[in-house]
Amino acid sequence: MTTITAFIGRVRASWPWLICAAGMVIALQAAWIPVKAQVAQIMLEDAFDRSLTDGAARKPWPWADTAPLGKITAHRLGVSEIVLSGASGEAMAFGPAAIADGGSSGVTILAAHRDTHFRFIKDLKAGDELSLQRVDGSIARYRVAGFETVRWDEFGYPANGHAGLLALATCYPFGTDTPGPLRRVVWAELLI
Amino acid sequence: MRRTAVTKSRRIAATVAILALIFAAFQTASVFAAGGRGAGEMASDQRGAGRLMLRGKGVADEMPAMQLGTDIKVKVNGPVARVTVTQAFRNTSAGWMEATYLYPLPDDGAVDSLKMVVGQRIFEGKIKPREEARQIYEQAKAEGRKSGLVEQARANMFRNSVANVGPGETVLIAIEFQAPVQQLAGEYALRLPLVVGPRYVPPRSLMNERGEIDLVQVADAANVTAPLANPKLGSKLNPVSITVELDPGFEPAKIDSPYHPIKIVDQGAQKRLITLADGEVPANRDFKLSWRAPSGKPAVGLFKQEHAGLDYLMATITPPAGKQSGPALPREMIFVIDNSGSMAGDSMIAAKTSLIYALGTLRPQDTFNVIRFDDTMTQLFSAPVRADERQVAAATRFAKGLDANGGTDMLPALRAALVDRHGESRNSIRQIIFLTDGNLSDEAEMMAEIAANRGRSRVFMVGMGSAPNTFLMRRMSETGRGTFTHVGTDTEAVREMKALLDRLTAPVATDIKVTVSGASIDLAPRELPDLYRGEPLVLLGRTKQLTGTLKVTATIGGKTWTHSADLSAAAASESAAKLWAYRRIAEIEAQRYSYELDRETADAAIEELGLEFHLVTSRTSLVAEDETPSRPEGATLTKEELPLLLPAGWDFDTLFKGQNAAAKANPELAEQSELLELPETATGFMSALLAGLLLMLIGLFAAAVRRRRMIAA
Numbered sequence: 001m002t003t004i005t006a007f008i009g010r011v012r013a014s015w016p017w018l019i020c021a022a023g024m025v026i027a028l029q030a031a032w033i034p035v036k037a038q039v040a041q042i043m044l045e046d047a048f049d050r051s052l053t054d055g056a057a058r059k060p061w062p063w064a065d066t067a068p069l070g071k072i073t074a075h076r077l078g079v080s081e082i083v084l085s086g087a088s089g090e091a092m093a094f095g096p097a098a099i100a101d102g103g104s105s106g107v108t109i110l111a112a113h114r115d116t117h118f119r120f121i122k123d124l125k126a127g128d129e130l131s132l133q134r135v136d137g138s139i140a141r142y143r144v145a146g147f148e149t150v151r152w153d154e155f156g157y158p159a160n161g162h163a164g165l166l167a168l169a170t171c172y173p174f175g176t177d178t179p180g181p182l183r184r185v186v187w188a189e190l191l192i
Numbered sequence: 193m194r195r196t197a198v199t200k201s202r203r204i205a206a207t208v209a210i211l212a213l214i215f216a217a218f219q220t221a222s223v224f225a226a227g228g229r230g231a232g233e234m235a236s237d238q239r240g241a242g243r244l245m246l247r248g249k250g251v252a253d254e255m256p257a258m259q260l261g262t263d264i265k266v267k268v269n270g271p272v273a274r275v276t277v278t279q280a281f282r283n284t285s286a287g288w289m290e291a292t293y294l295y296p297l298p299d300d301g302a303v304d305s306l307k308m309v310v311g312q313r314i315f316e317g318k319i320k321p322r323e324e325a326r327q328i329y330e331q332a333k334a335e336g337r338k339s340g341l342v343e344q345a346r347a348n349m350f351r352n353s354v355a356n357v358g359p360g361e362t363v364l365i366a367i368e369f370q371a372p373v374q375q376l377a378g379e380y381a382l383r384l385p386l387v388v389g390p391r392y393v394p395p396r397s398l399m400n401e402r403g404e405i406d407l408v409q410v411a412d413a414a415n416v417t418a419p420l421a422n423p424k425l426g427s428k429l430n431p432v433s434i435t436v437e438l439d440p441g442f443e444p445a446k447i448d449s450p451y452h453p454i455k456i457v458d459q460g461a462q463k464r465l466i467t468l469a470d471g472e473v474p475a476n477r478d479f480k481l482s483w484r485a486p487s488g489k490p491a492v493g494l495f496k497q498e499h500a501g502l503d504y505l506m507a508t509i510t511p512p513a514g515k516q517s518g519p520a521l522p523r524e525m526i527f528v529i530d531n532s533g534s535m536a537g538d539s540m541i542a543a544k545t546s547l548i549y550a551l552g553t554l555r556p557q558d559t560f561n562v563i564r565f566d567d568t569m570t571q572l573f574s575a576p577v578r579a580d581e582r583q584v585a586a587a588t589r590f591a592k593g594l595d596a597n598g599g600t601d602m603l604p605a606l607r608a609a610l611v612d613r614h615g616e617s618r619n620s621i622r623q624i625i626f627l628t629d630g631n632l633s634d635e636a637e638m639m640a641e642i643a644a645n646r647g648r649s650r651v652f653m654v655g656m657g658s659a660p661n662t663f664l665m666r667r668m669s670e671t672g673r674g675t676f677t678h679v680g681t682d683t684e685a686v687r688e689m690k691a692l693l694d695r696l697t698a699p700v701a702t703d704i705k706v707t708v709s710g711a712s713i714d715l716a717p718r719e720l721p722d723l724y725r726g727e728p729l730v731l732l733g734r735t736k737q738l739t740g741t742l743k744v745t746a747t748i749g750g751k752t753w754t755h756s757a758d759l760s761a762a763a764a765s766e767s768a769a770k771l772w773a774y775r776r777i778a779e780i781e782a783q784r785y786s787y788e789l790d791r792e793t794a795d796a797a798i799e800e801l802g803l804e805f806h807l808v809t810s811r812t813s814l815v816a817e818d819e820t821p822s823r824p825e826g827a828t829l830t831k832e833e834l835p836l837l838l839p840a841g842w843d844f845d846t847l848f849k850g851q852n853a854a855a856k857a858n859p860e861l862a863e864q865s866e867l868l869e870l871p872e873t874a875t876g877f878m879s880a881l882l883a884g885l886l887l888m889l890i891g892l893f894a895a896a897v898r899r900r901r902m903i904a905a
Contacts, residue, residue, distance in 0.1 A: 016894035023887025030880035085597060092871065100868060102533045103567060103599045109868065113875045152870045171874040178879070183870045 033093070037116040040094035044068055044082035051135040057085070066091040069098050070134040072110060072168075079120045083110055083132070092117075096168070100157070107157050108132070109167040114184075115177070118170035121186055130166060130188050142166045142188035151181050164190025257285035258357065258832050260293060260429075262475065264384065266436040271373050271493045271508050271730075272767045273382050275301070278366040283357040285830070288823045290333065290355040293834040295475075296385035299348045299666070301371040302774035304806045306814035308340040308354070309364035317342065317814035319806045321799055325813035329353065336823035340365050342814040347781065348385070350808065356823045367814070370767045373440075375508065377726030380440060381482040386432055386475040429835070431472040434479055438464040441493070444483040451477050494757055495765035496738050500804070503738035504768040505713070507731040509755055511701045511723060511748060521750065522557040522620045523696075524576050525550075526609045526649075529594065530628035530656070532566040536596035537868055539656040542685040543627040546654060547591045549689050550625065553697065554579035559620075562587050563608055567599035571608055602628065603637055610645045622649045623696060624672070629656050630664045638664065642671045643788055650674040650722060654692065670782055673721045695724035701746040701753065706731060708759070709740030716775035732772040738762065773805035781810070 011018070040060070047060035048068040057067035066084045073080040083098055084091040091097040096112035112118035128144040142164070149172055157167065165187065172184035258281055265276045277297075283289045297303065306317025317340065320328065325341060332339035333355035340363070341353045350367075357363050374381045434452075438444055443462050447454075453469035466481065493508035529547050531540065547562070554560055558579045562572040572590050577583050609624045630653070642651055651672020653665035656679055669676040675695075679688045701723040706713055713733040723729055729744065744755040777798055784794035795811055802812030823829065 016891045016898060018891070019894065020888050020891030023884045023889075023891060025884070026887065027881050027884025030877040030884055033875045033877035085595075092873065093875075097871075098597075099871065100533050100536050101597050106533060106599060111871050111873055113873050115875055115877060118873065150870075152872075155868055155870050157868060169870045169873065171872070177874070177876050179872055179874050179876060183873065185870075 034116055036093060037095075037113075041082060041117075044084070044095055048082050048135065052137060055136055057135050060094075066094070066097075068095075068135060069101065070132050072096060073131045073133070074120055074124060075129045075131070076125075077120050077123055077128075081112070081117050099169075102165075107165045107167065109157065109169060111169045114170040114172070114174055118168060121168055121170050121184060122174045124168075124186055129191075130168075132166060140164070140166075141191040143191055144186055144188045146187050148185040148187060150183055150185060152183050153181075155183065155185065164192075166190070256291075256429075256832055256834055257287075257830070258283055258289050258291040258834060260291075260834055261472075262295075262430060262432045264432060264434045264479075266382065266384070266434070268373060268382065268436065268438045268440060270439075270441045270495070270763075270765075271375075271506065272370055272765070272771065273373055274368065274370045274767065275384070276366060276368045278364055279352060280362055280364050281354050281357055282362040283359060286359045288359070288827050288829045289357045290353070290829050290831045291357065291834055292351060292353040292831070294345065294349065294351050296349055296387065297369060298371045298383060298385065300774065300778070301348075301369040302770050302805075303342060303344075303350065303367050303369040303808040303814070304770055305366075305368035306340060306342050306816055307364075307366040308338065308816040308818075309366065310338055310361075310818065313818075315340070315816040315818060317816040319803055319808070319812055319814055321803070322811050322813050325815040328815045328817060329355065332356075332817040333829070336821035336825065336827075337818045338363065338822055339815065339817040341816075342367055342808055344808050344810050344813070347778065347810075356829065358822060370770060372730065372771060375728050375730075379482050379484055380444075381480060382436075384434070384479040386477060386479060430475040432475045433472050434468050436464075436466040436481060438466060438481075438483065440483060440485075442485050445486045446482075446484045448482050450480055450482075452479055454481075494742075494759070494762040495768050496759070496762040497765045497768040499769035502734050502736065502769075504772050505708075505731060505733045505735070505738055505742070505759075505762070506765060506768040506771060507729075507742065507757070509729045509731070509744060509757075511729060511746060511753060511755070522555075522559070524612075524614075524620055524622045525554065525558060525560045526563065526576065526622070526624045527551070527560065528563045528565065528605050528609050528624065528626045528628075529591070530566070530600065530602070530626075531564050531594045531596050532600040533597055535629055535656065539629055540594070540596040542679055543654075543656045544591055544594060545685045546627055546656075546679060546689040548588055549686050550693055551584050551587050551591065553693050554584055555697075556580060560584075560587070562590060563605050564590075564594055565600075565602060565605035566597055567601045569601075569604045569608065575613060600628075603641065606638060606641050607645075610641070610647070610649055612647050612649055621702070622647075623652060623674070624649050625652045625654060626665075626668070627654045627656060628665075630668075638668055639671050639782070642668060646672055652677070652692065652696070654679055654689070667782055673719070675724070695726060701729070701748045704729065704744065704746040706733065707743045708733075708735055708738060710743075711735070716772050717779045732768070732775050734769075734772055770805050770807065773801050773807060777801050777807070777809055 043060045047058045048071055051058040051068055057069070059067050069083045069085040071080055072083050081096050083096045084094060085098055085101070092112055096110045096117050098108060099111050100107060100109040102108055114121065124144055124147075126144050126146060130142045130144065131139055132142070133139045155169070157165070167188070168186040169183050171180065172182040173180070174184075261280045261282070263278045263280075265278075267274045277295075279293065279295075281291050281293075308315040308317070315338075319325075322343065326343070329339045329341040336356055338356045339354070342365075343351050343353075345351050352365050352367070354363050354365055371382075374383070437459075438447070439462060441462065444464055447456055447464060447466065449466075452473055455467050455469050457465040457467075459465050493506070495506040497504045497506075527547055527550060529543055531543075535543060551560075551562075556579060559576040560579050560583075561576040564570050564572075572587055573583075609626075612622060614620070649672070651669055652674040653669040653672075653676045655665050655676065666676045675692070677688055677692045679685050704720040704723070706715060706720070713735045715731065715733040720729070720731075723746070729746075731744075738759050740759060742757045742759055746753050780789065780794050780797050780801075783789040784791060789797070798809050799811040801807070802809035808814055
């Protein structure tokens with residue numbers, strides 16, 4: 001009995017500090033997300049450069065279950081990100097992920113978080129140039145053709161392949177922080 | 193002591209608070225630095241602008257001036273269904289109209305009759321070479337005479353045109369075709385497709401090698417597409433009524449229509465009259481009717497017909513099934529799985545589920561290999577290995593690890609699969625099972641490869657997903673003497689795979705040979721396919737004289753099986769000759785596709801068969817014309833292409849959202865859309881961060897208040 005009473009007494013004495021600690025854990029976990037996103041990009045950049053010289057995909061860290069697929073660059077905005085193969089939630093913590101990859105002759109669809117890697121999407125304009133450099137060294141250049149707002153489960157892309165399309169998908173609307181059903185999709189066409 | 197402790201904790205709290213504030217300020221600043229809502233975003237925001245790639249012949253938002261009603265009458269007589277499709281074109285406008293309507297028929301439906309009915313007068317259609325028929329139609333149209341034309345757009349897709357329908361007038365176009373009743377594992381089935389689904393036309397298929405627009409290809413693409421009706425027009429558009437007179441030659445049991453409610457009326461012991469319970473239905477999904485023989489024992493069907501000095505035979509024979517005399521033959525099974533980008537999502541899951549299920553059914557005496565391909569290819573084993581526990585487990589792990597990615601280059605995988613190290617072996621059978629959506633453009637190369645190198649291998653195509661290239665897969669399996677199975681969804685995958693593998697594991701009847709009184713007979717197809725459990729042997733043949741006995745020999749379970757039938761017992765049939773011709777035409781089409789026949793030879797052969805047997809083919813059309821003009825000179829003729837309903841289950845809004853107006857103005861070609869679920873793409877770290885900081889502030893505030901109280905006390 002006495003031990004329990006003592007415990008309750010101690011909790012009553014220090015509850016402000018417990019709340020403070022809990023807040024700190026939550027805040028640090030949240031703060032870690034953008035930090036991880038940035039740090040992973042640095043390591044991925046390195047893996048991508050190694051992949052480029054070898055011509056084969058190299059893992060960014062030994063236990064990674066994903067590898068760089070290429071590098072997406074938005075020239076006007078001066079942003080570039082390393083794209084990962086496979087769209088697991090885990091991959092998207094580190095960089096944009098290819099959820100469909102039809103090569104430069106097909107439809108390639110990249111997805112990333114609106115508050116980390118694809119924050120630049122809201123600044124893209126029609127006519128902006130994007131380029132996707134793959135690990136084999138090939139560079140495909142695209143021009144932004146239009147934007148589309150669509151529910152996550154109503155997105156459609158041309159079946160049976162389509163000559164050179166790139167789609168960048170992220171959550172919508174921008175500026176809010178709660179998850180929702182809408183997605184913003186940027187469509188870009190291959191420049192030949 | 194106490195004082196120093198308080199100072200220390202205060203210092204820590206202050207430090208944490210300052211750090212947190214710095215962090216929050218930094219994050220907020222970077223969010224605002226990023227510019228809030230981008231300037232360009234609103235300016236170029238056209239909702240659905242990206243979907244402008246999904247161009248169609250457009251969407252019909254209003255009822256067409258020419259209204260259409262369809263009545264289908266089916267007479268099932270033994271193994272054949274004779275179907276009359278009557279389309280009533282009613283002109284509700286005040287002008288003179290020409291209408292064209294694209295509609296589907298069963299793959300094996302041979303159209304042989306056209307009647308155009310105007311008031312009391314009936315005009316019989318004549319079979320003519322395609323261009324000549326078109327010319328007759330165009331000339332009648334220009335001269336103001338009524339005319340009707342039936343053309344084949346694809347083996348299972350036809351287009352009717354009718355010209356010079358006066359204001360308020362109704363013209364009936366009645367076509368007739370026959371199709372064999374499908375029979376599988378004791379079930380008899382009739383499937384009538386009622387609508388043509390929108391076809392995807394890859395833009396590159398409209399170009400020639402030099403990158404210029406190929407007008408022949410553009411015309412072909414326009415021929416297989418039609419405008420789509422806005423669903424708000426509802427079922428008033430193209431209503432269909434269906435009546436089936438079922439006379440299967442035995443008392444039908446378990447009559448079932450899975451997609452439409454039906455009414456069944458008994459008309460004697462063996463005859464049934466089946467109508468739609470709802471009267472009329474919208475033409476937006478296939479009608480299927482199935483029935484069974486009461487005893488479960490299939491009737492032996494033997495029919496003959498004389499046509500132009502030759503005797504035609506149609507026979508349905510069911511070889512002994514399920515008799516496992518001795519051990520089943522060992523099999524060499526090659527699984528080829530498509531993990532290209534187009535498979536991403538449900539198709540890939542269904543393909544993996546199917547493959548893992550199939551691997552589990554291998555028996556120790558079997559050998560197997562797994563090949564995966566996208567624009568690269570991997571063979572799991574360098575050569576087929578025994579299906580022992582360890583190897584099957586390795587293959588299952590390999591299957592589980594597959595991800596959909598990259599382009600679709602099937603040819604290297606097909607070549608690898610066709611390599612047969614024991615080509616002459618009679619002691620095992622070799623089966624290649626393809627799991628793919630077939631979304632590729634070099635189809636002809638696939639056919640040619642199979643035709644040239646199939647050897648003893650049998651090719652089975654399993655089509656994955658909601659929109660596989662069925663045309664390619666049906667032809668590939670036909671050329672590879674296998675079968676085509678469609679697996680729609682993940683839940684269907686195991687059931688469909690089980691049905692296919694059950695058929696494949698059962699003893700097969702191979703080397704089927706047929707003679708009539710010791711002489712050979714001209715069969716269609718010339719090479720009979722292997723039979724799997726539950727499949728009947730359907731013979732279509734012709735010979736100079738059908739007398740004496742029909743003898744069928746086959747190898748079943750390593751032993752020779754013989755079946756004889758007395759041909760004098762054969763019943764007279766009116767469709768044996770036409771069904772033979774239509775099957776032969778399908779074979780020639782396949783040979784043209786696989787380059788076994790050159791284009792001119794194949795076209796000539798098809799035209800000859802079409803004219804001789806009065807059939808609509810890729811080279812022959814039916815045309816009917818009135819001799820006297822009805823449209824007054826000077827009155828203009830308006831052409832209208834009738835819109836089609838979207839197949840049930842397709843989402844109109846998804847296909848056409850936000851682009852109806854643009855699409856209507858743009859008479860380009862329909863493309864099909866592939867759905868893809870977009871992942872959750874918001875980490876929401878800012879709200880979590882703010883929540884955490886808020887908690888810290890509350891804690892600090894509470895601590896400060898408490899501290900003050902303690903000092904006061």
